[in-house]
Amino acid sequence: MLRGEITTAIRAAVMQELAEVGYGRLSIEAVARRAGVSKTAIYRRWRSKLDLVLDMVSAVAGRNLPLLDTGSLLGDLEILLHVMARALRHRLASQIIPDLLAEAARNPQIAEKLQAALDDYQQAVGRILIGRAVERGELSPDTDPRAAVDLIVGPIYWRLAIARAPLDTAEVPRMASAIVAALRVACVRPVRDEVEV
């Protein structure tokens, strides 16, 4: 039987290494060093670096955030933004997530895993958050969940993960209300007659 403590140590070390050097430069040797463990211990548990990372992504991405129902779209959005802000402010997360997303652009296996997690997330946001708002009559039933997710998640991700500028707590309600306004306008489902450019 594999010792759980060591598996845990390896997992933690992978997170640290991933944040520090990224997936591209992640080496089994460095992980083993940091975890205070032998390489064999790692190879016994995972076949390769890809396996290792994919496993961790599954574990982390598996957690589906509970979208609280505050009774209004604005309230729901504020909570969602606060949760996202909290997650993206973590040093490890804010380094690992963009790194893996970039890696996904060239690694089909990672892309698949991340896409699955992302789809789950987007579907949850779209169906639950938007769904509720539609039921309440706050949004048109025609609202395209796909486009809605872009409007909701894009700004805060850009701010915290790309521009890496601080986001004051006081700004969240303002951002939320702006998004509500945007969602009310973006109610037309995409037209399919046009040619993609």
Next chain:
Amino acid sequence: MLRGEITTAIRAAVMQELAEVGYGRLSIEAVARRAGVSKTAIYRRWRSKLDLVLDMVSAVAGRNLPLLDTGSLLGDLEILLHVMARALRHRLASQIIPDLLAEAARNPQIAEKLQAALDDYQQAVGRILIGRAVERGELSPDTDPRAAVDLIVGPIYWRLAIARAPLDTAEVPRMASAIVAALRVACVRPVRDEVEV
């Protein structure tokens, strides 16, 4: 005198390699191989891999996009979104940009260069696009350019570079009008009394 053709070949090879393996795994040897050039040729021109990439970033980021004045905020936004969509759909750009942004999270030098380029860009968008709209009376003079940029750029970047979902041309006007609605609401400058979380 250094031969310009070779410098050009190296630059092209770096772009290709950057897209294919990322900054982390970028190796001078591979660049030289791809460019059909000797390593010495590269070391004569740049001191290190970092120098090489920083130089390219400066060159590319230097181009400031001309923000056409269509006479309305909506029109200006549509054009901006089309330009961004066009850029982000390029295979090289859509792989290199997220990769370098992720690398910037751990490399101060890259972060500085990218931040400078990003700031220029954001300032241009904020001052020109928002400034014009304010002059026209389309937006409140209190509009925070910082927050505005997040609302403008976030959704399309998320859609094309993160979620990597296709964006139909027909959806751009819808996204633009949604952003206009968001900007009209996001007119209050950030409050500074609150504590950052």
Next chain:
DNA sequence: ACACGTCGGGACGCAACCGTATCGTCGTTG
């Protein structure tokens, strides 16, 4: 108490890459 099975540690051969030093070549200049 003993023997077996499983684990982690360390070493090994192999490959890739780094950064440099040396060599041959070509164009230019006196």
Next chain:
DNA sequence: CAACGACGATACGGTTGCGTCCCGACGTGT
């Protein structure tokens, strides 16, 4: 026309990481 100067190609020692193999330690079950 010859010699100089700058260039690109190649070779080299050193480092790092890969994936595997063997050995000693430990715990368990009889």
